[in-house]
Amino acid sequence: MDDDFDDAELLQALAASEAAAARQQPQRPPAPPGRGIVQPTPQRLDKPPPSNSSSSSTGPRIVQPTPQALPGARSSSGSSILVSPRQKGNPVLASIKSTAWEYSDIPADYVLGTTTCALFLSLKYHRLHPEYIYTRIRLLQQNRYNLRILLTLVDIPNHEEPLRELSKTSLVNNVTVILCWSAQEAARYLELYKSYEHASASAIRGQQKTTYAEQMVEFVTVPRSVNKTDAIALVSTFGSLRNAINVATEANGEERLGNVQGWGEKKVRSWRRAVEGSFRVRKAAAQGRKKAATGSGSGS
Known part of the structure; x- marks a missing residue:
């Protein structure tokens, strides 16, 4: 039965045009079946240590080194003076005002820096126990201190002979003798050495006049x-x-x-x-004349 509007020819023309358009379009190849993204399998970087049976064949086992303490690290005092418990009751401690101090297990009596230490000696005690200080100095040689100070309190009237012996000992054992006549003076020396711990040589060297x-x-x-x-x-x-x-x-x-x-x-x-005045001391000048006279006498 024909359409009410008699459009049979129009419908045939539309059908023919759609078929021609379909023939003109290029044929696309069928798309391959989709494939998902595959993540790589994680690999273990740290291999388990070899067993004892196979360690000999693969080489010696790696052993991490044990941390070693730096020389003087144990006696590093920071901003404080380290004091040995032997010095408890020493009036010098009560006179230390401008620098902090604390007790510590150290071989010396005082540690004033990484490479500086001090021993304290009263001449009155030295007269009663003369071997004490020599033992302390000998034990101190086993530690790495560049500057070893013997802080000596002169508290006896006849001090010439003990000081002469201590001077000889200091020369042999590379010890610096510092004399003081009071506990306050001894404390001042300790504070000064501590304050100059990190000072350069130019800070304590005298300035030479140029003009x-x-x-x-x-x-x-x-x-x-x-x-x-x-x-x-x-x-x-x-x-x-x-x-x-x-x-x-x-x-x-x-x-x-x-x-x-x-x-x-x-x-x-x-x-x-x-x-x-003479540039030479009278005693030295007299000794010089005596030597000159002795030399001339032996020559004749």
């Missing part, structure tokens, strides 16, 4: 009573250092030096004594 004016002032101020201002006034008054020295040797030199501003009788005497 003529500085050298002149340093020379004139050798007498303790003459200061820098006095030195400048002296050279300014007489024009040069040579004139100031020559005036001191004149007969009326004391009067002329007294006219310098700021120079009194004490400074004048000190300056004249420094200029006119």
Whole structure:
């Protein structure tokens, strides 16, 4: 039966056009079946250690080294002075004010740095127990301290002979002897050594004078009573250092030096004594003359 609108020819034309379009399109190859992404199988990097039976065939077993303490690490005191328990009751500890300290098991009496230590000795105790300090010094040689200090408290009147023996011992055993006459002075030495633990050589080395004016002032101020201002006034008054020295040797030199501003009788005497005095000590000069006489006598 024909369509109500008699469009049979139109429908046939549409069907023919769709068939022609289908023939003109290229034939696409069928897509291969989809394949999912496969993750790789994890591999173990750390292999289990070989058994005892196979260790000999594969080589010696790797052994990790045992951590070793650095030299002096045990005695590293940080910012504190390490004190041996032997020093309990020592009045020196009560006099240490500007530096912290703490007890520690150390071979020395005090550790003032990684390579610095100190032994404390009272001459009164040394007179009663003379072998004590020699034993302590001998035991201290087994430790790696570059600077070993013997802090000696001079608390007896006749101290010349004990100090002479300690000086000989210090030279043989590379020990530095420091003398003090009170507990406060001993504590001050400990604080100073601790404060200079990390100081460079330039920090404690004296500054050398380079200019003529500085050298002149340093020379004139050798007498303790003459200061820098006095030195400048002296050279300014007489024009040069040579004139100031020559005036001191004149007969009326004391009067002329007294006219310098700021120079009194004490400074004048000190300056004249420094200029006119011998450069050699009398005792040394006498020994030199004695040796010269002995040499000339043996030669004749």
